[in-house]
Amino acid sequence: MKDYMIRGTDKERNFRFFGANTKHMVGTACDKHQTTPVVSAALGRTMTGAAMMSRMLKRDSDRVSIIIKGDGPIGGIIVEADGTGNVKGYPYHAQVDIPNKPNGKLDVSGAIGNAVMTVIKDLGLKEPYTGQVAMLSGEIAEDLTFYFATSEQTNSVVILGVLVDVDYSIKEAGGIIIQVLPNAKDEAISALEDKLKSFESLTEYLDEGKSIEDMIGMLLDEVDIMEETEIEFRCDCSRHRMERGLISIGKKELEEIMQEEENIELVCHFCNEKYQFSQDEIREIVKSL
Secondary structure, X not given: OOOEEEEEEEOOOOEEEEEEEOHHHHHHHHHHHOOOHHHHHHHHHHHHHHHHHHOOOOOOXXXXXXXXXXXXXXXXXXXXXXXXXXXXXXEOOOOOOOOOOOOOOOOHHHHHOOEEEEEEEEOOOOOOEEEEEEOOOOOOHHHHHHHHHHHOOOOEEEEEEEEEOOXXXXXXXXXXXXXXXXXXXXXXXXXXXXHHHHOOOHHHHHHOOOXXXXXXXXXXXXXXXXXXXXXXXXXXXXXHHHHHHHHHHOHHHHXXXXXXXXXXXXXXXXXXXXXXXXXXXXXXXXXXO
């Protein structure tokens, strides 16, 4: 089954929700970057959060980016998603191996360390919208909850999960975002808070065979699913983009590179695709400048 995302509201319009099953998307990213389990969890949670946030955008061409920079061994994570459900991302350091928490869970917060999360929304305006928060937990879901509250003044519940199998493959991954609408009733908010107290691990529910829809139904009464869309890992890098990158270096620097290197290999950070440029091709680029 392909990865998908849903959005909708409860029947009484107290909340809007977004839910995503991202097992294959996260698995593709982790395969490309050969991540260890704790990095897989951190990257997968961030990608899942960005995927759901992309459905909050108005146009397919709009983009949302989540940038995490910390002093932990991962160093940072960069994820981008567009309005059509294409998501890409990478960690600064993919091979991080630290002890699990005492309860046996992956220590994502320890791998990220003291960090800052920046959310950038490119909405086609002159300047993108940028919001930034200090990461209080490092577990990503709680930090996105804090971001929504402080930067967008929206009370939200963010649930993210990645279950890594013994062979380091992604067994399950997904997420839910529930946001309080302006005219929400107090009793509805209290009911959601009570249900959250008994809500267990999202990935455990997925592993038991429950769907994202099942879990949203556990938290909200009578939901109305308005849209379902497919999502996937997709990088929009190309040889043309890489050539533009070389042009941006400048004529003088390219001439110096030609004297030192016979060929140039450029690697996309997001998907690890390699692009080779021969000296003759670089010479033609220099001539065009």
